[in-house]
Amino acid sequence: MTTENYNPLLVAQKQIAHAAEKLQLDLRILEMLKEPERCLEVSIPVKMDDGMVQVFKGWRCQHNTAIGPAKGGLRYHPDVTQEEVKALAMWMTFKCNVVGLPYGGGKGGIRVDPRKLSVGELERMTRAYINLIAPVIGPTKDIPAPDVYTTPQIMGWIMDEFSKINGCNVPGIVTGKPIIVGGSLGRDKATARGCTIVIREAAKKLGIPLQGAAVAVQGYGNAGSFLATLLTEMGCKIVAVSDSKGGIYHSDGLNAQAVIDHKAHTGSVVGFPGAKVITNQELLDCDVDILVPAAFENQIDADVAAQVKAKIVAEAANGPTTPEGDAVLYDKGVLVIPDILASAGGVTVSYFEWVQNLANFYWSLEEVNNRLEHIMVNSFAAVYAMHQDKGVSMRDAAYMVAINRIAEAIKIRGWI
Ligand code: GLU
8 A cells, every 4th residue: 555545635535536537527626625625723732730731733624615514523633633634524525415414524633642631631622622713613614523532521511612702502513412411312323323224225235134244343432332232233243343452253243232341341342251352454354244444544455455355344434445445345346335424324413413402492312313214214325326327336426426416506606
């Protein structure tokens, strides 16, 4: 793999260009979509518990707002870069539009290892970051949400800080909040639930019964762990899971909930009683029907893809497959449910949360889940139809569905 492929922005740009070519998209629109509209960089000074001050780098990036305000998560991770935040914002534009939400894409990030901060330091850093980006965010401008290593509690602080700046409660500033301050029922499991719905639809198309289907899940955070439990309820057998410390395997299937409990006590899935320890590579190579990368970018390159045995790859993470890996999977006939579709359940329920905040009228869990089901089933059908009609990969098809919407808005607004 070339170094270029490790740059997620170049990967995102390649993906758009690929789909744009198939659509014969107006090149002026492609140029517009290659870079974000705005990317704000901030330096966040935080008073640490030991009396010192540490300054963290952060960004908030808005990719394209032709359809509506920017929407997307906020990531706390020691490897966050500006290029990564730009790529993630770009992916959000297409994610929102493949499922028909009235949003453009946004993303934020702070280069920090939140696991090394005390709760007080984490809160002070979050509040300082919100003060610095307050001029460019708002319920009609840009609405943050959770992402890697950011939690409902962090969203609660964001809601509070922004409300204080504005002198009134502004619950619609952020989604993924705790229920008591305007969060939506079902948001916590929404990314996982959305992904299981499209896995079910894909399995139907390929004639793979979910009952007894073997699944490997890379990443056991919010998305991966809930996915494993939901897929278990649907009859699947979770044979392998992993987290940043390593992977575990059991040919008879792992008890997904027991693994969640084990991780909660020990900090990792590794060491789960009775399971064999495996490497990340072994997890991706596993002999399974369904592989779910639910961790980070650039996990499946051409070499890894050549070893993949799954018939369905459902990308619950953002950007887990490189363009070269994608080509190999496509040639092998693996059905890839691309990230912008497979992981869209989270932002879909974030949209529901924002709508409930703006209306000040709250829905039941059943209403949330039914609406999510409806959107995911219809979006999968639209992407699958494009994939079949145009003879393109599922990724190209998903981008084509999304780009068509954005291009129409750009034209109608007179941007070109
Ligand atoms: N961070 C999530 C994503 O990448 C959720 C974004 C949101 O809810 O706005 O899709």
